Amino acid sequence: MSTHAAVRSLNINNINPHVRAAEYAVRGELAVRAEEYRAKLAKGCTDLPFDKVISANIGNPQQLDQKPITFFRQVLSLVEYPQLLEKEAVLLEQLGYKSDVIERAKWLLKEVGSVGAYSASAGAPGIRDSVAKFLERRDGFPADPKDIYLSAGASSGVNTLLHIICAGPNTGVLVPIPQYPLYTATLSLLNAQCVPYYLDESKGWGTDLEAIKAAHKKAVDEGTDVRAIVIINPGNPTGASLSVEDIKAVIDFAAQEKLVIMADEVYQTNIFLGEFHSFKKVLRSMQKDEPEKYKYVELASLHSISKGMVGECGHRGGYFELCGFDPEVVEQIYKFVSISLCAPVVAQCVVEMMVNPPKEGEPSYELYKQEWDGIYTGLRERARALYKAFREMEGVECQDPQGAMYLFPTIHLPPKAIEAAKKEGRSPDEFYAFRLLDATGVCVVPGSGFGQKENTLHFRTTFLAPGTEWVGRITKFHKEFMDEFR
Amino acid sequence: MSTHAAVRSLNINNINPHVRAAEYAVRGELAVRAEEYRAKLAKGCTDLPFDKVISANIGNPQQLDQKPITFFRQVLSLVEYPQLLEKEAVLLEQLGYKSDVIERAKWLLKEVGSVGAYSASAGAPGIRDSVAKFLERRDGFPADPKDIYLSAGASSGVNTLLHIICAGPNTGVLVPIPQYPLYTATLSLLNAQCVPYYLDESKGWGTDLEAIKAAHKKAVDEGTDVRAIVIINPGNPTGASLSVEDIKAVIDFAAQEKLVIMADEVYQTNIFLGEFHSFKKVLRSMQKDEPEKYKYVELASLHSISKGMVGECGHRGGYFELCGFDPEVVEQIYKFVSISLCAPVVAQCVVEMMVNPPKEGEPSYELYKQEWDGIYTGLRERARALYKAFREMEGVECQDPQGAMYLFPTIHLPPKAIEAAKKEGRSPDEFYAFRLLDATGVCVVPGSGFGQKENTLHFRTTFLAPGTEWVGRITKFHKEFMDEFR
Numbered sequence: 001m002s003t004h005a006a007v008r009s010l011n012i013n014n015i016n017p018h019v020r021a022a023e024y025a026v027r028g029e030l031a032v033r034a035e036e037y038r039a040k041l042a043k044g045c046t047d048l049p050f051d052k053v054i055s056a057n058i059g060n061p062q063q064l065d066q067k068p069i070t071f072f073r074q075v076l077s078l079v080e081y082p083q084l085l086e087k088e089a090v091l092l093e094q095l096g097y098k099s100d101v102i103e104r105a106k107w108l109l110k111e112v113g114s115v116g117a118y119s120a121s122a123g124a125p126g127i128r129d130s131v132a133k134f135l136e137r138r139d140g141f142p143a144d145p146k147d148i149y150l151s152a153g154a155s156s157g158v159n160t161l162l163h164i165i166c167a168g169p170n171t172g173v174l175v176p177i178p179q180y181p182l183y184t185a186t187l188s189l190l191n192a193q194c195v196p197y198y199l200d201e202s203k204g205w206g207t208d209l210e211a212i213k214a215a216h217k218k219a220v221d222e223g224t225d226v227r228a229i230v231i232i233n234p235g236n237p238t239g240a241s242l243s244v245e246d247i248k249a250v251i252d253f254a255a256q257e258k259l260v261i262m263a264d265e266v267y268q269t270n271i272f273l274g275e276f277h278s279f280k281k282v283l284r285s286m287q288k289d290e291p292e293k294y295k296y297v298e299l300a301s302l303h304s305i306s307k308g309m310v311g312e313c314g315h316r317g318g319y320f321e322l323c324g325f326d327p328e329v330v331e332q333i334y335k336f337v338s339i340s341l342c343a344p345v346v347a348q349c350v351v352e353m354m355v356n357p358p359k360e361g362e363p364s365y366e367l368y369k370q371e372w373d374g375i376y377t378g379l380r381e382r383a384r385a386l387y388k389a390f391r392e393m394e395g396v397e398c399q400d401p402q403g404a405m406y407l408f409p410t411i412h413l414p415p416k417a418i419e420a421a422k423k424e425g426r427s428p429d430e431f432y433a434f435r436l437l438d439a440t441g442v443c444v445v446p447g448s449g450f451g452q453k454e455n456t457l458h459f460r461t462t463f464l465a466p467g468t469e470w471v472g473r474i475t476k477f478h479k480e481f482m483d484e485f486r
Numbered sequence: 487m488s489t490h491a492a493v494r495s496l497n498i499n500n501i502n503p504h505v506r507a508a509e510y511a512v513r514g515e516l517a518v519r520a521e522e523y524r525a526k527l528a529k530g531c532t533d534l535p536f537d538k539v540i541s542a543n544i545g546n547p548q549q550l551d552q553k554p555i556t557f558f559r560q561v562l563s564l565v566e567y568p569q570l571l572e573k574e575a576v577l578l579e580q581l582g583y584k585s586d587v588i589e590r591a592k593w594l595l596k597e598v599g600s601v602g603a604y605s606a607s608a609g610a611p612g613i614r615d616s617v618a619k620f621l622e623r624r625d626g627f628p629a630d631p632k633d634i635y636l637s638a639g640a641s642s643g644v645n646t647l648l649h650i651i652c653a654g655p656n657t658g659v660l661v662p663i664p665q666y667p668l669y670t671a672t673l674s675l676l677n678a679q680c681v682p683y684y685l686d687e688s689k690g691w692g693t694d695l696e697a698i699k700a701a702h703k704k705a706v707d708e709g710t711d712v713r714a715i716v717i718i719n720p721g722n723p724t725g726a727s728l729s730v731e732d733i734k735a736v737i738d739f740a741a742q743e744k745l746v747i748m749a750d751e752v753y754q755t756n757i758f759l760g761e762f763h764s765f766k767k768v769l770r771s772m773q774k775d776e777p778e779k780y781k782y783v784e785l786a787s788l789h790s791i792s793k794g795m796v797g798e799c800g801h802r803g804g805y806f807e808l809c810g811f812d813p814e815v816v817e818q819i820y821k822f823v824s825i826s827l828c829a830p831v832v833a834q835c836v837v838e839m840m841v842n843p844p845k846e847g848e849p850s851y852e853l854y855k856q857e858w859d860g861i862y863t864g865l866r867e868r869a870r871a872l873y874k875a876f877r878e879m880e881g882v883e884c885q886d887p888q889g890a891m892y893l894f895p896t897i898h899l900p901p902k903a904i905e906a907a908k909k910e911g912r913s914p915d916e917f918y919a920f921r922l923l924d925a926t927g928v929c930v931v932p933g934s935g936f937g938q939k940e941n942t943l944h945f946r947t948t949f950l951a952p953g954t955e956w957v958g959r960i961t962k963f964h965k966e967f968m969d970e971f972r
Contacts, residue, residue, distance in 0.1 A: 007782040009651075009713045009744045012814035016653050016676075019818050027607055027824035035606060062603035070569075077567035080832075081559040083582075090580050095573060116798040117548035120521060121513055152638060152802070155826050163675070165495075167502050185825050189649070190502075227495045258495045296493040312602040314831035316638070316802075328498035332505050338513035339671050340641050344830040345800035346566075 022188035024181050025449025030433055031057050034443035050441035054470045056461040057443040059236075059405045061311030061375075064464040069310065069371050071101060071364045072353050078105035079115050079349055098363035108349050115345040121338035123150025123319070124345070127352045131319055134355035139281035147322045149333070150343045150351060153313070154266045154304040155182055157320040160336055161262055161300050164329065165228050166192035172224035174215060174259070176207070178408065178450035178458070180236040195219040195226055198453055201410070204399045205238035207231065209249045216257060228260035229253075231279070234267040234403030237450045237460035239383075241274055241403040247282045255297050263301040266318070267404040269308035272380045274402065280323060299323040305350045307405065309375040317347025382463040383407065389471045393478045405462045408447070413457060417485035429457040435481060440473040508674035510667050511935025516919055517543055520929035536927035540956045542947040543929040545722075545891045547797030547861075550950040555796065555857050557587060557850045558839050564591035565601050565835055584849035594835050601831040607824035609636025609805070610831070613838045617805055620841035625767035633808045635819070636829045636837060639799070640752045640790040641668055643806040646822055647748055647786050650815065651714050652678035658710035660701060660745070662693070664894065664936035664944070666722040681705040681712055684939055687896070690885045691724035693717065695735045702743060714746035715739075717765070720753040720889030723936045723946035725869075727760050727889040733768045741783050749787040752804070753890040755794035758866045760888065766809060785809040791836045793891065795861040803833025868949040869893065875957045879964050891948045894933070899943060903971035915943040921967060926959040 012020070038053040055063060062068060074097050078084050084091060085106065091097040111126030112119060122128065128145040135143035151157040162183075165173065172193040175183045187194045197215035200208040212229070219226050231250060233242045254261045263279035279301050287294045302320045306313035322330060342348075357372075358364040383401035390398040395412035413428050421431030429446035436459075437443050447458030461474075498506070524539040541549060548554060560583050564570050570577060571592065577583040597612030598605055608614065614631040621629035637643040648669075651659065658679040661669045673680045683701035686694040698715070705712050717736060719728045740747045749765035765787050773780045788806045792799035808816060828834075843858075844850040869887035876884040881898035899914050907917030915932035922945075923929050933944030 006744070008784055008810070008812055009746045010784060010815045011812050012818070014653060015650050015815055015818060019649055019822055022821065022825065024821060024825045027827075028821075039611075058604065060604045062600040068600065068602050073567040077563040077570065080566055081563035083556075083559075084563065087581060090576060094576050094580070095570065112800070114548040114554065114800065116554050116800045118544065118546045118799045125525075152830070153827065159826070163505055164501050167500060182825065189825075258492070260495045298494055298496060313604045313827070314598070314600065314602045316827075316830040324494070326494055326497050329496045329501055332498070332501060335508065335510060335514075336505055339508065339510045339668065339675075340645070341513075341639065341799070341802075344638070344802040344833060346832055347830060 018189050018191045022185040023449075024185045025445055026058055026181060028449070030430075030437060030443055030445065031055075033434070034437060034441075037437070037441060048441070049439060050473070052441055054442045054465045056465060056470075057445045059307060059462050059464065060313055061405075061464050062314065064462075065466050066311045066375060066464065067371070068312065069368060071358055071368050072310070072312070072350055074101045075105045075108065075353060076346060076349065078102065079108050079112075079346065082109055100358055100362045100364050104353070108352065112345050112348070115349065117345070119150075119342045119345050119348060121334065121342055123148070123343060123348055127348050130352045130356045131321075135280065135321060139278055139284065141281065141284040143321065148319055149322070149337060150317070150319045150348050151337070152316040152318070152343045152347065153306055154264065154302040154318040154320075156316075156343070157300075157302045157318055158182055158262070158264070159186055160333060161260075161320065162186045162190055162192070163336055164333055165260060166190040167225075169193070170223070170225050172219045172226040174212065174226060174229040176230060176232060176235070178237050178447065178452055179230070180232060180264070181449055183230050184451070193219070193224055195224065196451060199235070199238060199240065201399065201453075201456075204402060205235055205240035205408070207242060207246050207250060209253060212250070212253060226257070226259065228262055230262045230264065232264040233279075234270060234276070236264075236267065236404050237406045237408045237445070239399070239402050239404040239406050239408065241271055241276065243274070244277050244282060247277055247279060248286065251279070251283055251286060251294070251297060255294050258296075260298040260300065263299060265301050266304040266307045268303065270379065270405055271403045272383060272401055276403075280321065283323065295324075297324050300325075305347060305354050308354075309372045310350070310354050311375075312347075312350050315347040315350050316344055317351045318343075319351055378466075379405070379463065382465075382468075385468055386461070386463045386471055389475055393475060394482050396478070401463070405464055406460050407463060408450075408458050408460050411457045411459065414482065414485045417481070420485065429459055432457070432481065433459055436474065436477055439477045439480075440470070442470055442474055504675050504677045508671040509935075510671045511931055512544055512667060514935070516916075516923060516929055516931065517541075519920075520923060520927075523923070523927060534927070535925060536959070539927045539929065540951045541929050542951060542956075543931045545793060545948050545950065546799055547891075547950050548800065550948075551952050552797050552861060552950065553857070554798065555854060557844055557854050558796070558798070558836060560587045561591045561594065561839060562832060562835065564588065565594050565598075565832070568595055586844055586848045586850050590839070594838065598831050598834070601835065603831070605636075605828045605831050605834060607820065607828055609634070609829060609834055613834050616838045616842045617807075621766065621807060625764055625770065627767065627770040629807065634805055635808070635823060636803070636805045636834050637823070638802040638804070638829045638833065639792055640750065640788040640804040640806075642802075642829070643786075643788045643804055644668055644748070644750070645672055646819060647806065648672045648676055648678070649822055650819055651746060652676040653711075655679070656709070656711050658705045658712040660698065660712060660715035662716065662718060662721070664723050664933065664938055665716070666718060666750070667935055669716055670937070679705070679710055681710065682937060685721070685724060685726065687885065687939075687942075690888060691721055691726035691894070692728060693732050693736060695739060698736070698739060712743070712745065714748055716748045716750065718750040719765075720756060720762070722750075722753065722890050723892045723894045723931070725885070725888050725890040725892050725894065727757055727762065729760070730763050730768060733763055733765060734772065737765070737769055737772060737780070737783060741780050744782075746784040746786065749785060751787055752790040752793045754789065756865065756891055757889045758869060758887055762889075766807065769809065781810075783810050786811075791833060791840050794840075795858045796836070796840050797861075798833075798836050801833040801836050802830055803837045804829075805837055864952075865891070865949065868951075868954075871954055872947070872949045872957055875961055879961060880968050882964070887949070891950055892946050893949060894936075894944050894946050897943045897945065900968065900971045903967070906971065915945055918943070918967070919945055922960065922963055925963045925966075926956070928956055928960055
């Protein structure tokens with residue numbers, strides 16, 4: 001029983017107020033209710049109006065039947081149980097392993113020793129080398145393994161970087177709105193200021209330099225020490241994919257105002273329109289042309305094994321690369337990561353395979369390519385199908401799916417629905433999302449969980465769930481909802 | 487190049503001062519130098535006075551050739567690559583898997599879906615059930631799966647709990663000295679106060695209630711809001727193992743002063759003298775006898791897969807159990823852990839196997855038992871050997887090895903050595919540890935990294951490294967050191 005009388009040390013009014021203030025809607029009340037429905041169904045309950053819960057609230061591909069890449073998992077089976085390597089003939093002839101799987105497992109074991117041992121704090125040196133080589137191939141510019149930090153997912157990298165950047169309540173960080181709420185939640189925990197800048201929905205949710213400038217100026221005028229800008233590209237929750245020009249504009253502004261750029265690039269392979277441009281590549285090109293002007297730009301770019309066609313979120317792996325940071329600051333980053341010892345070593349191995357997958361001509365390449373392309377095509381098709389369904393719904397507007405795993409449609413709800421929400425003490429988009437869950441078992445996240453312009457309403461849904469039946473459920477619900485509240 | 491001119495956003499003087507203030511010697515300058523030596527040796531360098539680096543600075547069993555438990559790793563190979571389950575005959579007849587390995591893998595996969603998918607924030611429900619059942623067997627009192635939170639190692643659990651407890655610079659937490667520096671480092675990061683209480687070296691590093699009371703009173707008198715007490719049992723770095731009486735005294739004091747008890751019990755199976763008594767069991771017994779008096783005691787107890795005979799630190803897994811917390815506070819703990827999504831799912835599987843290993847009569851039991859006993863006996867023997875070596879060294883005193891993975895001897899250094907340290911700007915124990923590393927390749931952690939009474943000097947060494955040759959290196963070094971500075 002909760003009690004505010006002083007019988008315990010801790011109560012809701014005396015714990016860390018910054019934890020209390022943090023909001024993280026992706027796994028909030030809606031997600032909890034969805035889990036309750038799932039548990040009910042698992043127990044054979046039949047009085048719900050649906051027979052399956054669709055968790056479209058979170059980018060969790062393998063929960064929604066995305067199959068892991070075979071090469072990755074075969075290698076992991078060997079690094080987990082290296083004795084299998086003593087039975088090469090059985091692996092090759094009876095279990096379908098290819099020789100490059102065995103070679104990779106041996107190499108990884110040489111690099112990490114045992115996956116049950118702590119690695120060096122920033123990750124196993126050989127794996128950091130692999131990441132650096134990948135970045136060189138991707139960007140056409142050198143990368144130094146010393147600048148790479150392996151992390152327990154990108155979330156852990158963001159946590160590290162914001163811990164260093166935020167020096168107190170006066171520190172401000174420019175964060176796009178809408179945004180993945182990890183950023184605002186972590187800034188709350190650190191008692192620092194989120195300086196919101198709005199993305200431009202009318203331009204496919206691209207960055208709007210004027211909006212960034214205005215947000216920055218307003219914060220600086222109010223006395224905030226704005227130190228960094230977060231960019232999520234491709235966008236979460238928006239799916240936007242930035243052009244080189246947009247990226248250049250951000251870097252130029254960051255150089256001018258001395259802002260650390262945090263480039264969250266975890267969706268770099270989830271691109272359905274145009275192509276991905278890394279901040280690192282664009283920065284290095286600009287530095288080549290105008291070395292003095294961009295010499296000291298501080299860029300931290302993050303990547304993850306959780307997204308893309310890899311989709312290994314449960315393993316908790318990722319990395320970040322630092323460019324242009326002061327060496328004394330880097331030492332503090334090293335110390336900070338060392339306190340939590342190291343990223344999960346199996347996840348480090350997945351990072352290595354993500355950045356260094358089987359190459360054309362190698363035994364595992366064909367299957368790898370086929371799996372990769374199958375996942376990619378499936379995602380693109382489902383994105384288009386969902387997009388089309390949204391376009392046909394009354395009062396719903398949706399931008400073209402460009403990247404990431406999400407659509408973030410605008411919904412225009414009738415005044416009666418807005419009133420009904422008010423009565424329940426919920427925001428209208430939250431009210432809508434709860435109604436959707438209760439009626440269909442589809443769990444989405446209301447736009448208010450990411451931030452949205454005043455007087456606009458949205459929700460975020462992943463397009464990971466297989467099939468289209470669940471899209472039909474949404475369409476039907478929406479029509480009935482609109483009819484009810486019209 | 488480091489520069490304090492304002493060319494960048496971040497420099498050592500403007501970043502988060504609490505990160506700067508945090509100290510974590512286990513992976514500090516000494517460990518970095520040890521890694522440099524290791525890299526040199528790997529490159530074939532022959533001008534060092536040793537041919538192998540012994541990392542006795544950190545409890546990393548599998549880096550020091552402790553073999554993983556076969557049952558665990560066989561199961562993990564299957565959960566990583568479930569297609570192997572389609573070849574049961576090959577597994578059983580040609581690869582030496584037993585039927586209970588296959589059953590366990592199937593069960594775990596049913597519980598988690600895919601190890602590549604995020605689990606629920608507090609961990610997969612079926613695994614939390616297993617932990618609860620283990621606690622019931624261990625303690626003889628009920629445990630509720632809802633109170634169990636799976637975490638990325640105990641470190642992550644400590645981080646969560648201290649984030650909730652610490653509300654500002656006025657919050658104090660009682661921490662044993664010497665202690666594992668995660669506690670002081672996290673309190674620094676949170677800008678809260680470490681209220682040190684000294685352990686009693688003369689009584690095998692046990693808790694001394696009078697010392698706790700005095701430390702508490704002093705802090706309260708100074709206006710500190712002391713909210714929690716940390717107990718590490720078995721002790722790190724001391725190896726002490728607490729008696730039921732000691733534990734009762736702490737619980738009684740915590741009840742009286744309304745302190746959250748954080749019981750770090752990660753070494754609960756590393757017991758070489760006496761037996762382990764969990765705080766939970768002792769608390770429940772006290773509550774049975776005097777329900778009103780102990781009704782609201784708040785206990786968080788932590789465990790880990792990193793230590794014991796499991797030694798799977800690289801997987802980053804653990805859990806904590808909450809007893810007696812206010813439900814509104816628990817909600818905030820849930821929200822906090824949900825921001826970092828979930829503990830690595832493979833590590834959650836290891837937690838499950840740690841708490842529910844093969845039972846007598848099951849096919850994998852015999853090998854499991856043999857491996858477990860072999861590791862246990864090896865650790866005990868090495869602890870004794872090292873202990874004996876220390877007892878014979880000039881100016882060294884060492885308590886009986888009781889538990890954990892460490893010895894923490896006192897060293898009395900000659901005045902000339904203390905002067906020489908001063909000249910190098912180091913504390914005498916740090917000076918000694920650097921000399922030891924440079925001469926022998928053995929890396930230990932100076933006592934100052936854990937805290938020690940004024941005018942005393944110690945170092946912490948694990949007894950994980952195989953063989954005794956390295957113990958001989960320490961003995962020889964120590965003699966020469968004493969001769970040099972006598």
